[in-house]
Amino acid sequence: MGYEILGTRREPSFGLDTFGDVENGADGQPVSQAEAIRQVVAEGVLADQVGVDYFGVGEHHRTEMAVSSPDVVLAAIAGRTERIRLGTAVTVLSSDDPVRVYERFATLDAVSRGRAEVTLGRGSFTESFPLFGYSLDDYEALFAEKLDLFTHLQKEKPVDWTGTVRPALEGAQAFPVTESGSLPAWVGVGGTPQSVVRAAAYGLPLVMAVIGGSPERFTPLADLYRRALKEAGHAELPISMHSPGHVAATDELAVAQHFPHHQAAFAKIGAERGWGPMSRADYDAMAGPRGALFVGSVETVAQKIAWAVRTLGLSRFQLKYGAGALPHEQRMESIRLYGEQVVPRVKELLG
Amino acid sequence: MGYEILGTRREPSFGLDTFGDVENGADGQPVSQAEAIRQVVAEGVLADQVGVDYFGVGEHHRTEMAVSSPDVVLAAIAGRTERIRLGTAVTVLSSDDPVRVYERFATLDAVSRGRAEVTLGRGSFTESFPLFGYSLDDYEALFAEKLDLFTHLQKEKPVDWTGTVRPALEGAQAFPVTESGSLPAWVGVGGTPQSVVRAAAYGLPLVMAVIGGSPERFTPLADLYRRALKEAGHAELPISMHSPGHVAATDELAVAQHFPHHQAAFAKIGAERGWGPMSRADYDAMAGPRGALFVGSVETVAQKIAWAVRTLGLSRFQLKYGAGALPHEQRMESIRLYGEQVVPRVKELLG
Numbered sequence: 001m002g003y004e005i006l007g008t009r010r011e012p013s014f015g016l017d018t019f020g021d022v023e024n025g026a027d028g029q030p031v032s033q034a035e036a037i038r039q040v041v042a043e044g045v046l047a048d049q050v051g052v053d054y055f056g057v058g059e060h061h062r063t064e065m066a067v068s069s070p071d072v073v074l075a076a077i078a079g080r081t082e083r084i085r086l087g088t089a090v091t092v093l094s095s096d097d098p099v100r101v102y103e104r105f106a107t108l109d110a111v112s113r114g115r116a117e118v119t120l121g122r123g124s125f126t127e128s129f130p131l132f133g134y135s136l137d138d139y140e141a142l143f144a145e146k147l148d149l150f151t152h153l154q155k156e157k158p159v160d161w162t163g164t165v166r167p168a169l170e171g172a173q174a175f176p177v178t179e180s181g182s183l184p185a186w187v188g189v190g191g192t193p194q195s196v197v198r199a200a201a202y203g204l205p206l207v208m209a210v211i212g213g214s215p216e217r218f219t220p221l222a223d224l225y226r227r228a229l230k231e232a233g234h235a236e237l238p239i240s241m242h243s244p245g246h247v248a249a250t251d252e253l254a255v256a257q258h259f260p261h262h263q264a265a266f267a268k269i270g271a272e273r274g275w276g277p278m279s280r281a282d283y284d285a286m287a288g289p290r291g292a293l294f295v296g297s298v299e300t301v302a303q304k305i306a307w308a309v310r311t312l313g314l315s316r317f318q319l320k321y322g323a324g325a326l327p328h329e330q331r332m333e334s335i336r337l338y339g340e341q342v343v344p345r346v347k348e349l350l351g
Numbered sequence: 352m353g354y355e356i357l358g359t360r361r362e363p364s365f366g367l368d369t370f371g372d373v374e375n376g377a378d379g380q381p382v383s384q385a386e387a388i389r390q391v392v393a394e395g396v397l398a399d400q401v402g403v404d405y406f407g408v409g410e411h412h413r414t415e416m417a418v419s420s421p422d423v424v425l426a427a428i429a430g431r432t433e434r435i436r437l438g439t440a441v442t443v444l445s446s447d448d449p450v451r452v453y454e455r456f457a458t459l460d461a462v463s464r465g466r467a468e469v470t471l472g473r474g475s476f477t478e479s480f481p482l483f484g485y486s487l488d489d490y491e492a493l494f495a496e497k498l499d500l501f502t503h504l505q506k507e508k509p510v511d512w513t514g515t516v517r518p519a520l521e522g523a524q525a526f527p528v529t530e531s532g533s534l535p536a537w538v539g540v541g542g543t544p545q546s547v548v549r550a551a552a553y554g555l556p557l558v559m560a561v562i563g564g565s566p567e568r569f570t571p572l573a574d575l576y577r578r579a580l581k582e583a584g585h586a587e588l589p590i591s592m593h594s595p596g597h598v599a600a601t602d603e604l605a606v607a608q609h610f611p612h613h614q615a616a617f618a619k620i621g622a623e624r625g626w627g628p629m630s631r632a633d634y635d636a637m638a639g640p641r642g643a644l645f646v647g648s649v650e651t652v653a654q655k656i657a658w659a660v661r662t663l664g665l666s667r668f669q670l671k672y673g674a675g676a677l678p679h680e681q682r683m684e685s686i687r688l689y690g691e692q693v694v695p696r697v698k699e700l701l702g
Contacts, residue, residue, distance in 0.1 A: 033527030034461035041430070041462055061454070061526050068526045069451075069458040072426045076462035079392070079430025099482055100420075100451075103412070107420040110385035111392055111427035131450055131525070133518025167484025174482070175412050175419045176384030 003205050006085075006117065006184060006238045007053070007315035012350070014305075014343045015054030015318035016047050016335060017089035017242060020067035021265065024325040036066035037073055039328040043321075043335055044077035048084035050339025056089035056119065056242075056318060061127040064268065064324070071104040078112035086112055089242060089320070090121030090188040090207075093150065094142040095128035097166065102153040102174040102183060109178045119207050120147060121188035122195075141165055144198070147187070151202050154182045186240065189221075196221050200228030205238040207318075214290045215241065215308045222312045238315030241308060245294025245319050246326070247301050247337040254296045257330050258323055259283055262293075265324030294319055298337055302345035309350060317346075354556050357436075357468065357535060357589045358404070358666035363701070365656075365694040366405030366669035367398050367686060368440035368593060371418035372616065375676040387417035388424055390679045394672075394686055395428035399435035401690025407440035407470065407593075407669060412478040415619065415675070422455040429463035437463055440593060440671065441472030441539040441558075444501065445493040446479035448517065453504040453525040453534065460529045470558050471498060472539035473546075492516055495549070498538070502553050505533045537591065540572075547572050551579030556589040558669070565641045566592065566659045573663045589666030592659060596645025596670050597677070598652050598688040605647045608681050609674055610634055613644075616675030645670055649692040656693065657700035668697075 007013030022036040031039075044055045055077065057070040067073055074086040086108060091101060101118065109116035122143045123129075129136050145163040152159045156178065158171040187199035188207045199206050206225050208218050222239055229237060244262070248254035259280065266278045286293040294301050305317050321334050358364030373387040382390075395406045406428065408421040418424055425437040437459065442452055452469065460467035473494040474480075480487050496514040503510045507529065509522040538550035539558045550557050557576050559569050573590055580588060595613070599605035610631065617629045637644040645652050656668050672685050 032530050034465075034530045037458060037461035037527060038464070061524075063526065066461075066527050067458070068454040069422070071420070071423050072455055072458040073462060075423045075426035076430040079427040096451075097483060100447075103419040104423055107388060107418070107423040110388035110417075111424060113389070114385075127523075130521070131523045132448060170481070172478075172482045173412075175414065176388060176417050179383050179385045 002180070003184060003237050006186075006205060007240070008238065009313055009315055012309055012314055013053035013316045014346065015056060015240075015316060016052050016321050016338060017056030017058065017318050018043065018320065018322045019058040019060055019065040019089070020073070021322045021324050021326065022064050022066055023327050030064070030325070033063070033066035039331075040067060040073055041076045041080070043328075043331060044074070044084070044086075045080050046332055046335050047339060048077075048081035050336055051343065052084060052335070052339045054085045054087065054316065054318060056087045058089040059092050059128070060125055061131050062125065064265075071108050074116070075108050075111055078108060078115065085115045085117060087117040087186070088119045089318070090119045090123070092123035092128050093120040093146045094122050094139065095132045095134050096146075098146045098150040098153060099169075099172075099174050102150065103176070105183050106174065106176050106178050109183060110176055114178070114180055117184040117186065119186040119188045120150060124190065138165060147198070147202065150185065151204070154185065156182060188242075191218070191221060193221065193224055196225045197228045200225050200234065201232050203229070203232065203234040203237065205240070205315075207240040207242055208312075210241050210243045210292045212286070212292050215243070215292060216290065216311055218312060239312060240316035240318055241312060241314050242318045242320055243292050243294050244323060245301060246321065246323065246330075247296070247298060247334045247342055248330070249297065251296040251300050255287060258295050258326060261324035261326040268324075298341040298345060301338075302342045302349060305342065305346045306349035309346070353531075354535060354588050357537075357556060358591070359589065360664050360666055363660055363665055364404035364667045365697065366407060366436075366591075366667060367403050367672050367689065368407030368409065368669050369394065369671065369673045370409040370411055370416040370440070371424070372673045372675050372677065373415050373417055374678050381415070381676070384414070384417035390682070391418065391424055392427045392431070394679075394682060395425070395435070395437075396431050397683055397686050398690060399428075399432035401687055402694065403435060403686070403690045405436045405438065405667065405669060407438045409440040410443050410479070411476055412482050413476065422459050425467070426459050426462055429459060429466065436466045436468060438468040438537070439470045440669070441470045441474070443474035443479050444471040444497045445473050445490065446483045446485050449497045449501040449504060450520075450525050453501065454527070456534050457525065457527050457529050460534060461527055465529070465531055468535040468537065470537040470539045471501060475541065489516060498549070498553065501536065502555070505536065507533060539593075542569065542572060544572065544575055547576045548579045551576050551585065552583050554580070554583065554585040554588065556591070556666075558591040558593055559663075561592050561594045561643045563637070563643050566594070566643060567641060567662055569663060590663060591667035591669055592663060592665050593669045593671055594643050594645050595674060596652060597672065597674065597681075598647070598649060598685045598693055599681070600648065602647040602651050606638060609646050609677060612675035612677040619675075649688055649696060652689075653693045653696035653700060656697045660697070660701060
């Protein structure tokens with residue numbers, strides 16, 4: 001299928017994504033999850049208005065990240081936009097049903113007039129496994145088999161499929177079918193070579209989540225993906241990179257706004273996963289010119305994106321623009337600056 | 352929870368619902384399923400504009416009915432409306448996951464500012480069972496257990512639940528939570544006393560699908576439901592009725608537009624289920640003053656709805672306004688007449 005609509009190395013696309021983090025309201029208490037979801041809708045609509053190419057929404061099942069059903073949130077955005085492409089960051093395929101996922105995003109594709117895509121991942125959070133009755137022991141088989149079934153469904157014909165993690169299909173078909181003939185799907189990876197090779201084997205474009213270290217560290221993975229594509233007989237496919245960040249009028253303001261929320265969100269997740277605390281020095285290193293955090297003024301962030309796009313040969317860059325309780329107003333300003341100033345400046349730098 | 356927002360016997364609400372039937376285009380061939388879905392979105396938006404209280408979308412997994420993911424379609428409508436309530440007709444709970452259903456509709460509730468509801472049913476079509484890996488042998492247990500789990504989820508707290516049709520939950524919670532504290536859910540029934548008693552036992556409002564015979568035939572079921580509610584210690588709850596129909600300028604025009612499409616759709620389903628063909632005489636009986644088909648001029652349909660509301664003590668009436676390849680333009684005109692003229696006239700008659 002024509003994956004060039006997602007962006008190419010010659011003409012990269014620029015996106016935003018969010019997990020629907022729940023901000024603290026005026027009283028210092030978290031707003032309702034419903035309000036957080038409506039903020040995401042408003043953010044997606046603004047992203048469309050300021051010329052961003054792509055808006056992605058992540059799936060979580062927790063109190064502090066409000067989006068469990070990205071397709072529903074994206075459909076509300078689709079109802080209010082005409083241009084921006086809509087997808088996920090990521091859809092946890094391991095604990096979902098590929099048939100349902102295909103049907104939901106094909107329906108999103110219909111209501112958005114062909115603007116839907118999906119990023120399939122194994123999930124970095126674990127809540128969805130017990131919630132939907134899966135065992136983390138099957139982490140690898142669940143994703144491998146479900147991705148395989150998903151690629152069968154992409155043909156939009158009756159499917160025969162047998163596996164161990166889901167009942168077999170015999171001539172069953174997912175509906176609706178899309179007008180383009182298939183739903184574009186990316187594979188989201190954290191950095192595992194095996195995942196990259198698998199995406200290449202299926203001929204699926206790749207999103208690399210670069211949330212620590214340096215984007216440069218992902219160069220060997222991008223190379224591996226391109227080699228594996230070639231060996232599997234596939235043409236070149238888009239590589240995207242997703243990284244957290246925040247844009248504000250100055251570097252100082254961006255950091256002052258972003259750091260406390262990023263640190264607090266990291267501490268909350270770290271407490272569950274046994275990570276140590278994130279110091280200001282850790283943060284500053286990540287926010288430096290070669291780190292994984294895209295935070296700062298328009299010029300700082302644009303320079304860094306242009307460098308990352310060149311270094312990795314990206315067809316898309318997507319900024320994960322929210323962080324913990326970072327206020328909606330500051331997220332909106334970050335989106336506005338990203339669409340109106342950062343993206344044009346990156347294009348100029350790459351030009 | 353406050354089910355009076357759905358309609359009351361003193362002030363019934365009036366809805367429309369659709370299965371997203373795929374019309375034939377100008378060339379006589381079915382339009383794409385994607386186009387059919389966009390027509391449903393346009394129809395929902397029009398229903399809101401002409402003052403209809405409720406818009407419901409059914410779930411099917413077939414070529415000639417385009418909606419497999421009602422929540423996604425409804426979210427697109429939510430993005431373009433401010434007032435109309437949004438729900439299903441029905442959600443096939445038996446072959447879905449109650450946790451996912453809760454999460455999707457709670458998300459719809461967020462994007463629509465509290466306008467979401469869901470109608471849970473066993474499904475009258477069977478495609479979803481093999482598609483999602485269920486056996487029709489478990490038809491009864493699937494619905495009974497999943498409805499039970501759904502009512503646990505409606506409390507929006509961590510859930511402990513054990514059953515046979517789905518892995519157990521131990522302190523797991525569905526997200527997002529709603530702002531009202533719970534998602535309104537109806538039970539959709541075809542006419543089985545056992546289903547009616549079950550809905551009453553759980554304190555859930557009832558939608559009766561009256562698609563054949565006379566609405567009067569459902570009086571004993573409505574009475575049974577009210578008695579069962581009382582015996583279970585619940586207050587009175589809404590009863591709704593869903594029936595097919597079509598409104599046009601005159602009785603003759605409505606029938607001329609509707610009959611061939613209704614007949615053809617019936618023939619297609621009948622061929623799968625072993626029904627005999629529907630003759631014009633059968634149709635005319637159904638379209639008569641006491642039949643299940645609400646087809647005709649504004650006055651004819653209004654008189655019949657008022658009679659059905661009085662006879663059954665309804666809190667809501669919902670007209671299933673599409674039929675097979677009945678053109679979108681005629682559906683739009685039917686919706687306009689229903690909202691602008693039929694509903695006001697019914698209120699006058701009930702007044």
